[in-house]
Amino acid sequence: MDAFDRFWQWANKPLESQLTIPAELHQAVMELTPVDRRDRAALNQAAARLLDSER
Template identity: 55%
Template sequence: MKQDAFDQRWEWAGKPLESELAIPVEIWRPVAKLSPEDRLDCQKVNEAVARHKELDAD
């Protein structure tokens, strides 16, 4: 099952320091612009990533 942006971000954020797990910039950039509280909201994270992808497509 494919993870949504919220799950991918949390997997990356919770990785051990020695892990080489990376997060795509298409997820990191819009999530980094959210408030810390909004980063905890699955819907807000996924919407921010979707908007970012739409803007990049234009």
């Protein structure tokens, strides 16, 4: 499962779900435009860039 799938699984979860995502992934996605959040390549690239910059 890639970052795109993880984010959208979390975003579309039922309210009672305890599913979480890392804060870093949420931050990377929220920095994108709403259109880019729906683009698998753009979202995965943003997540990878953020994770690489933290190393």
